[in-house]
Amino acid sequence: MDLKDRFLEDYAEGDVAEFGRTEVTAADIIAFAEKFDPQPFHLSEEAGARTPYGGLIASGWHTAGMTMRMMVDHLVSRHGLGSPGVDELRWLKPVRPGDVLTCRSRILSVRRSQSKPDRGIVRQQIETLNQHGEVVLSWIGNGMVRARGG
Numbered sequence: 001m002d003l004k005d006r007f008l009e010d011y012a013e014g015d016v017a018e019f020g021r022t023e024v025t026a027a028d029i030i031a032f033a034e035k036f037d038p039q040p041f042h043l044s045e046e047a048g049a050r051t052p053y054g055g056l057i058a059s060g061w062h063t064a065g066m067t068m069r070m071m072v073d074h075l076v077s078r079h080g081l082g083s084p085g086v087d088e089l090r091w092l093k094p095v096r097p098g099d100v101l102t103c104r105s106r107i108l109s110v111r112r113s114q115s116k117p118d119r120g121i122v123r124q125q126i127e128t129l130n131q132h133g134e135v136v137l138s139w140i141g142n143g144m145v146r147a148r149g150g
Helices: 026-038 045-049 058-074
Strands: 018-021 084-093 100-112 119-128 135-146
Touching: 018 058, 026 058, 058 084, 058 100, 058 119, 058 135, 100 135
Parallel strands: none
Antiparallel strands: 018 100, 084 135, 100 119, 119 135
């Protein structure tokens, strides 16, 4: 089944999906940082070299944005109704120019709404991995999804 065509009933606790591919460039890191997170280690290789990171790294918010884009392109259901938020957002390793990111999701729970039975909440662990298989970002997402016939 196409991941993007799932209704609430199509999610099962423990299901795992791997998806997406994003190549990180220095130009993208700097452009994001200039607009949204202008800390020195996000703005230049030289400034980053003088920090504990030893070079240019992507903003965690940029990494979260790249993750969200991969999710929308490959995972978020057409029957989705948005999200009440995420829990436990963690930036675990620096993301650097040249990294290639992919995502993995694991369904933690599926619960139909008691007050609005035409929908429910899918709770899932989202992980973003670099080309070495290292988890660079994780969060627990809570997505509202329409039930069949809802």
